[in-house]
Amino acid sequence: MKLTIEQLLDAMWQDYLALTPDAKPIHQLFANLNQGMVVNDHIALRTFNLDKVSLDKIAKPFLDAGYQAVDDYQFPAKKLYAKYYQHTNDTLPKVFISELKVEELPKHCQEIIKDLVSQVSEDLVSQQGFCCSGRPWNISKEQYQKLASESEYASWVAAHGFRPNHFTVSINHLRFNQEHSHPDIQSVNQLLQDNGYAMNTSGGLIKGSPDVLLEQSSTLAKEIEVSFTDGILKIPGCYYEFALRYPMPDGQLYPGFVATSADKIFESTDAVPGTK
Numbered sequence: 001m002k003l004t005i006e007q008l009l010d011a012m013w014q015d016y017l018a019l020t021p022d023a024k025p026i027h028q029l030f031a032n033l034n035q036g037m038v039v040n041d042h043i044a045l046r047t048f049n050l051d052k053v054s055l056d057k058i059a060k061p062f063l064d065a066g067y068q069a070v071d072d073y074q075f076p077a078k079k080l081y082a083k084y085y086q087h088t089n090d091t092l093p094k095v096f097i098s099e100l101k102v103e104e105l106p107k108h109c110q111e112i113i114k115d116l117v118s119q120v121s122e123d124l125v126s127q128q129g130f131c132c133s134g135r136p137w138n139i140s141k142e143q144y145q146k147l148a149s150e151s152e153y154a155s156w157v158a159a160h161g162f163r164p165n166h167f168t169v170s171i172n173h174l175r176f177n178q179e180h181s182h183p184d185i186q187s188v189n190q191l192l193q194d195n196g197y198a199m200n201t202s203g204g205l206i207k208g209s210p211d212v213l214l215e216q217s218s219t220l221a222k223e224i225e226v227s228f229t230d231g232i233l234k235i236p237g238c239y240y241e242f243a244l245r246y247p248m249p250d251g252q253l254y255p256g257f258v259a260t261s262a263d264k265i266f267e268s269t270d271a272v273p274g275t276k
Helices: 005-019 023-033 055-064 107-118 122-126 128-132 141-148 152-160 185-194 259-269
Strands: 040-048 067-075 080-087 094-100 164-170 207-209 214-218 223-228 231-236 239-245
Touching: 005 023, 005 128, 005 164, 023 164, 023 239, 040 055, 040 152, 040 239, 055 067, 055 080, 055 094, 055 128, 067 259, 094 152, 107 141, 107 152, 122 128, 141 152, 141 231, 152 223, 152 231, 152 259, 164 259, 185 214, 185 239, 207 259, 214 259, 239 259
Parallel strands: 040 094, 164 239
Antiparallel strands: 040 164, 067 080, 080 094, 207 214, 214 239, 223 231
């Protein structure tokens, strides 16, 4: 049965909650302060640039549902390429999809990733819900650790498979006070810290600035237990992001992303942020 885009997005949210212990209480925290409403700015997905599971394959169900590619980005230090997609219905979140340039990793890492992807069936990839289907391959702790020593991104995808890496609270849609103006990102971050949530400080607590029309921050991914073929490891799961957009000269909110900020946001799933 074909899912509506709303059903697919909800399935992604439910899958994300399973890997993100902080997500539900944080969402509830903001809902309690915002008359029950929390608007999602964007969802991020990760993959490898191998043809079978490429960025374009992950994007297909969104394109089929009316999303359109808007812009693309390069992250040379992290060996990543990314695109973001937007729907004509602006109540739907943006979708940001990145892929790892496998050929730029050491040979032994390339071989591990190619072995993992070889276990994926074409039928599975073609399914509408593949983007939140989880891990479709067997992987050992040793393989995971070899990837992690070269690329935290590679090891995250290898361990968790295909699922949302983060959801994002739109600060522009929050109304914490009677004046009906959204809070600034500093007060959002302070609220999170006051409630005991660890934040990603790589590149500063706030990534971006009003000058680039986008400010972002994020929690650090908590460690969760993940099963491998030879046992269990506690490794970073997913994180929650917070975005504040500023108006462009035409009055519309800036819709895109800032590569230097996104580069540091990626590190929210690093075991030691700022090291890779």
